[in-house]
Amino acid sequence: MSAREILTAFLTIIQREVRRFTRIWPQTLLPPAVTMTLYFVIFGNLIGRRIGPMDGYDYMQFIVPGLIMMSVITSSYANVVSSFFSMKFQRSIEEILVSPTPNWVILIGYVAGGMCRGLLVGIIVTLLSLAFTSFHMHSPLLVVSTALLTSFVFSLGGFINAMLATKFDDISIVPNFVLTPLTYLGGVFYSISLLSPFWQGVSMANPILYMVNAFRHGILGASDVAPQYALAMLVLFSVVLFGIAYHLLNRGKGIRQ
């Protein structure tokens, strides 16, 4: 395929993915908006007033970056894992496998589709948060790069999960038992400076902590982890997960006999 044909195939995959998640917007875009609004009202407003400032910021201001990241993470992951596994399950993945589209284009196409949903949900949640608090971005470049890399990493995670899954149960195990606990323990609702040194050390092994803190640093200008270190971790995760996802797709397990 020529470069132009490859670009057309890539844009076709993205267009198809965006069409899919916007068609079923009550399942894909509305739930995170409702959930995050509840978080803002209950944790930020009602309970947050009694908690007081965190790391020198109003509690609502403190949790907003984490909640935006949380919605980006879950939406990016969910989009790729559900879309790719459904295609595998009903064999419509064969439509693209019979075509000359190279595997790396299939991979980045689906990942870009997941990023579109993750970032769109992130924008929706950000706009909703403005109804509860106000902030100005400390570093827009850091905010954008963290959001892009995080959605890239979790879209790749969703792709790997979909490749390995053999039944629908398999696509809910990781979000329920890995992603959700790591997100809640990743410093969304608290600063790890509140923890004992031992638990601070344990928290440093949680990759989501770096993403939340880099994003928070981009918005507030303060965080538990140095942003350069967090970005380096994100790049490392991106490279490793891309390698694993590409290997699985080339091996074709579950999609080619």
Next chain:
Amino acid sequence: MADDALSIQGLRKTYDGGFEALKGVDLRVAAGDFFALLGPNGAGKSTTLGILASLVRKTAGKVEVFGVDMDRDAARAKTFLGFVPQEFNFNQFEKVGDIVRTQAGYYGIPPRQAARNAEFYLRELGLWDKRESSARMLSGGMKRRLMIARALVHEPRLLVLDEPTAGVDIELRRSMWKFMERINEQGVTIILTTHYLEEAEALCRNIAIIDGGRILQHSSKRALLRQLSIENFVLDLKENPEALPSLEGYRCSWDEEGSLLLEVEKGRGLNSAFRQLDEQGLEVVSLRNRSNRLEELFLRLVEENARDQREATP
């Protein structure tokens, strides 16, 4: 050879469980041909087509599409090929028009051209009015036609169809035959598998019969049919006698509907049979050729192959 639409040499496939589906298949299909690959269930037809479509990985062998080796330049070989699978494999919740346009995009066809091609083939296959409908709302026959439109949208030179008319009513099957004949006349090489042997006899110029992962016969339909030494005729008598008539030079039996079944050796006429029936006071009210000649040949070859395999097993 470049004149071949498809060239397969020594194709083998052993699945993970150890089942050997193909045991060295050699096949050549000339450009412009209308070719049938026939065989009973589990013979290796779908595995062969799956390898062509890159959905099944071969264990050994070489596949060339219009002279392009699939191992060396799979992407180019794929652009020549359109594939219609046996099972519905599109997203049931997508719109008909979107399914076809998206498929064109996977081949790198720009959106405007993709829309033009999609409209052309959806109109050709009588689905244009359904372009905004969700695919799950289509009837079985429409879903089959949707898969054909999808396979043609990038205008392939070789169309491979795995049982395209399975479960389709007779009227629709006939219209699909006409459509396939028309695109074949326009230069598209067609390879199909089918369980309706009259379909292969009516449409195809060349035929291969596969069983047990091996090609048993591969020649022109005419040459295959020449191998048949007996033709069957069904005679409806005005009144059936109590005993089966005895006709010298012919073998007689009653068929399942109570008509007289006459086996006639090739080259022998029917005049003597009619004379003998007349002498026995039996009046023939109608005569017709029985069943499909290809079916008889197919069954004979498959039975012979099964017998050979039984004998070869110690």
